[in-house]
Amino acid sequence: MIEVYKAGFMTTIQDIGRPGYAHLGIPASGFMDQTSAREANSMLGNEVRAPLLEVDVVGIGLRFNVDCTVAVAGARARVNINQQPQNTSNCIDVYRGDQLEIAPLTAGMWTYLAFAGGLVAEKFLGSCATLSVAQLGGFQGRRLQKNDVLSLKQPSLVKGKPKLPLTRRPHNTLHSLAVTRGPEFDLFSPNARQSLTRQAFTMTEHISRQGMKMTGPKLKLNKQVDINSSGLVPGSLQVTPGGEYIITHRDSQTTGGYPRMAVLCQDNLDFLAQVRPGENIYFYVRSA
Structure with a gap:
């Protein structure tokens, strides 16, 4: 299990979304930045559509009660384990008792945190994407809050692949x-x-x-x-x-x-x- 000790403002569980229901008034939802989210999952060997944490500009703090490898992709982010800076070009091993913090983002709006083995999340119409305005999917259909406890399907330590050189343009104003x-x-x-x-x-x-x-x-x-x-x-x-x-x-x-x-x-x-x-x-x- 993973405890949230610092929650962002708009951090949610997201996956690729639920397209095809607009005629029922239901948006597709899913990753705001699909390329970055897929990259985080692929670094761990997860299915690229799998649910992960979409972390907003405020950042997040997590306390781990399991051993697990994680990957971060998206907007530029400083990641610390027990206050020690980490290299986000590679996957990061986190151990029981460790605290992982993503500091407030210095560029961009969203970064993605994926977990080896995948997150446990609520499904609606085949997707775990959180639609908070309707309280559907993800974690109780809402944004994460302090003291929430997340579960992983099969937490594991894996040999991750380093990020490939990005062809996407760097962030500017x-x-x-x-x-x-x-x-x-x-x-x-x-x-x-x-x-x-x-x-x-x-x-x-x-x-x-x-x-x-x-x-x-x-x-x-x-x-x-x-x-x-x-x-x-x-x-x-x-x-x-x-x-x-x-x-x-x-x-x-x-x-x-x-x-x-x-x-x-x-x-x-x-x-x-x-x-x-x-x-x-x-x-x-x-x-x-």
């Missing part, structure tokens, strides 16, 4: 993300359409697994129109009547009534997940 034109793109003024790809958007502190709010150029409609509630996918860029910009993510509601000016290309969702408050985003339109 300026991001270039690909979008396609959204269903309501043509309802916006010519100036707004140009501003979408010529001016920067800035991430605010309003970040969750459901979506993020940004500030940016004024994107005005040709005229105010009533839009029927329509389908949303992760990465939908909505513009509210008050001029707010909301871009959805893994736990997004499946329908909405704001104009969808653009949709983030799905292979850019991992990058969006790691954007921090105050960092800038430039969008560019990718041809179909």
